Amino acid sequence: MANPLKPENSIVTTCAYCGVGCSFKAETHKGRVVRMIPWKSGKANHGHSCVKGRFAFDYYNHPDRVRTPMIRRSIDDPWQEVSWETAIQYAASEFRRIQSQHGQRSIGAISSSRCTNEEIFLVQKLARAVMGNNNIDNCARICHSPTQFGMSATVGWGAASQHFDSILKADVILVVGVNLTEGHPVFGSLMKRRIREGAKLIVIDPRRTEMVTSPHCQATIHLALRPGTNVAVLDSIAHVVVREKLYNEAFVRGRCEWPEFEHWAALVADDRYSPEVIGPLAGLNPEDIRRVARLYAGGPNSAIYYGLGVTEHSQGSTGVMCLGNLALACGMLGREGVGVNPMRGQGNVQGGSCLGSWPHVFSGYRFVTDPEVRGSFERDWGVPLDDEPGLRLPNMFDAALTGHFRGMYIMGEDPVQSDPNQTHVIAAMRNMECVVLQDLFLNETSKYAHVFLPGSSSLEKEGTFTNAERRVNRVRKVVEPLAGYQDWEVVVMLMNAMGYPAKYAHAGEILDEVARLSPAYQGMSFPLLERIGSAQWPCDENAPEGTEVLHTVKFPRANGLGTFMLTEYVPTTERTNDQFPLLLTTGRILSQYNVGTQTRRTANSLWHPEDVLEINAEDAAVRGIHNDDWVSITSRFGTIRLRARLSARVNPGIVYTTFHHAKSKANIVTSDQSDWATNCPEYKVTAVEVLRIQPVLENVSANTEHLTEEVIA
Amino acid sequence: MSLHQSQSRADNANPPVIDIDRLILMANQIGDFFAPYPPIRRQEGLRNHLRTYWEPRMREALLAHIECGGKGLNADVIAAAQLLNQADAEQKGYYGPPKA
Numbered sequence: 153m154a155n156p157l158k159p160e161n162s163i164v165t166t167c168a169y170c171g172v173g174c175s176f177k178a179e180t181h182k183g184r185v186v187r188m189i190p191w192k193s194g195k196a197n198h199g200h201s202c203v204k205g206r207f208a209f210d211y212y213n214h215p216d217r218v219r220t221p222m223i224r225r226s227i228d229d230p231w232q233e234v235s236w237e238t239a240i241q242y243a244a245s246e247f248r249r250i251q252s253q254h255g256q257r258s259i260g261a262i263s264s265s266r267c268t269n270e271e272i273f274l275v276q277k278l279a280r281a282v283m284g285n286n287n288i289d290n291c292a293r294i295c296h297s298p299t300q301f302g303m304s305a306t307v308g309w310g311a312a313s314q315h316f317d318s319i320l321k322a323d324v325i326l327v328v329g330v331n332l333t334e335g336h337p338v339f340g341s342l343m344k345r346r347i348r349e350g351a352k353l354i355v356i357d358p359r360r361t362e363m364v365t366s367p368h369c370q371a372t373i374h375l376a377l378r379p380g381t382n383v384a385v386l387d388s389i390a391h392v393v394v395r396e397k398l399y400n401e402a403f404v405r406g407r408c409e410w411p412e413f414e415h416w417a418a419l420v421a422d423d424r425y426s427p428e429v430i431g432p433l434a435g436l437n438p439e440d441i442r443r444v445a446r447l448y449a450g451g452p453n454s455a456i457y458y459g460l461g462v463t464e465h466s467q468g469s470t471g472v473m474c475l476g477n478l479a480l481a482c483g484m485l486g487r488e489g490v491g492v493n494p495m496r497g498q499g500n501v502q503g504g505s506c507l508g509s510w511p512h513v514f515s516g517y518r519f520v521t522d523p524e525v526r527g528s529f530e531r532d533w534g535v536p537l538d539d540e541p542g543l544r545l546p547n548m549f550d551a552a553l554t555g556h557f558r559g560m561y562i563m564g565e566d567p568v569q570s571d572p573n574q575t576h577v578i579a580a581m582r583n584m585e586c587v588v589l590q591d592l593f594l595n596e597t598s599k600y601a602h603v604f605l606p607g608s609s610s611l612e613k614e615g616t617f618t619n620a621e622r623r624v625n626r627v628r629k630v631v632e633p634l635a636g637y638q639d640w641e642v643v644v645m646l647m648n649a650m651g652y653p654a655k656y657a658h659a660g661e662i663l664d665e666v667a668r669l670s671p672a673y674q675g676m677s678f679p680l681l682e683r684i685g686s687a688q689w690p691c692d693e694n695a696p697e698g699t700e701v702l703h704t705v706k707f708p709r710a711n712g713l714g715t716f717m718l719t720e721y722v723p724t725t726e727r728t729n730d731q732f733p734l735l736l737t738t739g740r741i742l743s744q745y746n747v748g749t750q751t752r753r754t755a756n757s758l759w760h761p762e763d764v765l766e767i768n769a770e771d772a773a774v775r776g777i778h779n780d781d782w783v784s785i786t787s788r789f790g791t792i793r794l795r796a797r798l799s800a801r802v803n804p805g806i807v808y809t810t811f812h813h814a815k816s817k818a819n820i821v822t823s824d825q826s827d828w829a830t831n832c833p834e835y836k837v838t839a840v841e842v843l844r845i846q847p848v849l850e851n852v853s854a855n856t857e858h859l860t861e862e863v864i865a
Numbered sequence: 866m867s868l869h870q871s872q873s874r875a876d877n878a879n880p881p882v883i884d885i886d887r888l889i890l891m892a893n894q895i896g897d898f899f900a901p902y903p904p905i906r907r908q909e910g911l912r913n914h915l916r917t918y919w920e921p922r923m924r925e926a927l928l929a930h931i932e933c934g935g936k937g938l939n940a941d942v943i944a945a946a947q948l949l950n951q952a953d954a955e956q957k958g959y960y961g962p963p964k965a
Contacts, residue, residue, distance in 0.1 A: 257922070286920075304960040412962050419901055470898065512918050512958075519917060519958040540921045543882075547920065550883040556922065557882075715961050718901040722894075828894035829914070 171496025173619030244649035260287025264564035268615025286542030302472025321489030329461015386474035392445035400483030453489030503618035511542030606635035881926030910963030911945030917958035
């Protein structure tokens with residue numbers, strides 16, 4: 153069918169959705185985006201796309217978009233539309249007032265993986281150089297912070313060791329806790345291509361996802377483990393690798409710290425990690441654990457891809473270390489076809505991690521407590537910087553409840569909907585005196601905000617994203633910002649209003665500053681990206697056009713060697729009992745994205761109009777639950793209501809839902825358990841009970857603030 | 866100088882920055898991770914972690930709780946937290962296995 157619109161203009165840019173970071177030609181007609189055409193020269197997607205990037209772009213022009221700044225003294229007052237200048241001045245004066253009354257560390261900032269690298273870097277600078285503390289965090293705290301921690305500990309950098317195309321040389325693909333065809337569809341298709349060519353697939357996931365069986369995708373082995381037993385199972389695989397001497401001794405002796413290997417081998421080789429012990433605990437056939445170990449170690453090229461099913465646990469960081477240990481022991485790093493690769497849910501999780509939106513490290517994962525590193529930033533920024541780590545996102549909420557944290561700048565995040573134990577988060581938000589929210593829409597968090605600064609979508613600004621393969625790709629302005637400013641310009645205004653002189657002629661100057669202060673980004677610049685399209689960090693004098701595969705010669709650790717961490721299994725305290733006999737785990741679906749702020753405002757919602765609860769027929773039968781019945785799901789933290797869907801994808805004892813729709817309030821029930829190292833929430837394990845209830849009428853929700861969205865529309 | 870004498874002496878009347886029960890839980894979780902290491906490395910791993918990742922008021926609250934007996938904390942956490950007070954324990958943070 154002929155396209156009725158003849159686009160007048162097209163600009164190559166990067167998709168705003170998942171961590172694959174596809175390149176698109178955004179076509180415009182009369183100043184409006186009318187088509188997104190996958191760009192065949194895009195090095196991440198080679199001309200492919202999914203239903204989100206291709207079709208779900210209309211949100212940018214949705215009537216719900218807020219186009220005027222707003223303020224209010226109290227969250228009980230109605231919003232008042234004001235000029236940009238008034239809003240910025242109000243935010244700045246409130247932040248300074250709070251600091252003068254409650255101390256320099258009483259405020260902080262949050263950035264988002266939906267922001268560009270330049271914005272993330274600037275928000276970090278806002279906290280450190282302007283607020284004068286290290287209370288800066290980003291939403292990777294609640295998804296991939298364990299990746300940064302666990303991979304830094306073992307292989308030196310919290311980033312994928314491979315480029316995407318590396319999978320075309322893999323013989324064995326080990327997928328742990330990630331649903332590539334739904335969450336990272338374009339990469340999922342690349343994986344299927346390799347499977348069609350004969351690669352073996354191992355899936356470790358409590359659900360029978362599309363990874364396990366779907367067209368062009370059939371797992372050789374599926375370990376449908378019980379949620380919360382990742383570390384036990386990965387240690388048990390390692391047990392077999394050590395006891396059957398399947399490890400690559402030459403690699404470990406040549407490239408790793410041998411004494412640490414010996415400590416690790418002694419731990420996992422203990423009888424308590426034998427498949428015959430761990431199998432029953434995790435609900436697995438011990439022989440399957442042995443087969444996985446033999447297949448992975450046998451390669452010859454075995455590659456690990458993992459996601460939030462590994463990280464979002466009380467032992468999330470330990471789980472990531474298990475994967476690092478395993479790859480090092482089997483020599484599966486440092487060449488094409490192998491590696492350890494975190495799959496990033498949002499477009500710029502990798503960039504958020506690289507660029508210092510963390511309370512303990514500057515860009516490049518370098519500690520704020522390190523005087524030399526800190527000195528380099530102090531010289532460039534012209535102010536003394538705090539030498540102590542700041543509060544992490546969940547710690548900020550905890551500290552808000554005790555009155556020690558009272559003001560927060562949030563760019564592009566919706567912690568009220570996306571963070572766990574929503575009741576606790578709301579109580580903390582209510583305790584704050586000034587919450588400044590910069591977003592496209594009045595999201596759930598806006599109900600507790602005092603200043604709303606209208607944001608710009610990625611179609612309205614200049615910058616870069618770093619995708620899950622470390623590829624830095626240009627985001628280009630396709631249309632003018634609907635509210636007048638690109639997001640980075642708003643941060644610059646706030647910095648100036650708070651008394652710190654900041655001036656950038658364009659976003660490229662921010663990337664230049666990133667390059668000046670971050671060794672792995674040293675060679676990055678807008679001119680380089682114009683010339684070669686995109687580049688994977690590290691990009692420096694040794695690799696002027698970037699690096700596809702990491703760790704080929706040495707690991708980025710002081711002695712250049714990979715190392716092993718002791719990964720004892722410590723069961724989570726969140727466990728089932730008579731009152732809460734089922735385990736709830738959460739995930740995503742192809743057509744929707746994250747909390748749904750964007751995709752729910754597009755026709756993609758026709759594919760997934762609501763979140764449902766997947767429940768095994770056996771568990772449903774004993775509770776008198778039929779397909780499409782309304783059910784209540786109750787945990788120690790709260791109750792939500794969803795429609796039930798009987799599903800063979802989950803085993804008895806396990807239920808599953810997504811969190812794309814605000815009205816489902818899935819995070820009312822999720823627990824306050826978190827990763828031991830990073831406080832990343834344990835979204836993947838919550839003990840619940842499910843009961844059949846009377847049908848819930850739509851619009852019963854008594855949320856008066858919902859009106860605000862309509863008023864703006 | 867101890868780094869815990871920093872900011873908030875004036876706030877003594879205030880509650881700790883984060884509810885102490887939550888801090889105890891978090892500290893013991895870190896202790897559980899380092900438990901398989903030999904005692905000296907175990908404590909060093911804990912010390913490095915607390916020093917590098919915990920905001921100073923969180924460390925201060927933990928130490929204040931230890932001064933009052935440290936109820937609920939496991940023994941390694943208590944020993945490691947006390948290392949935070951030693952000036953010679955002031956060293957650069959690091960990733961990876963606890964140094965021997």
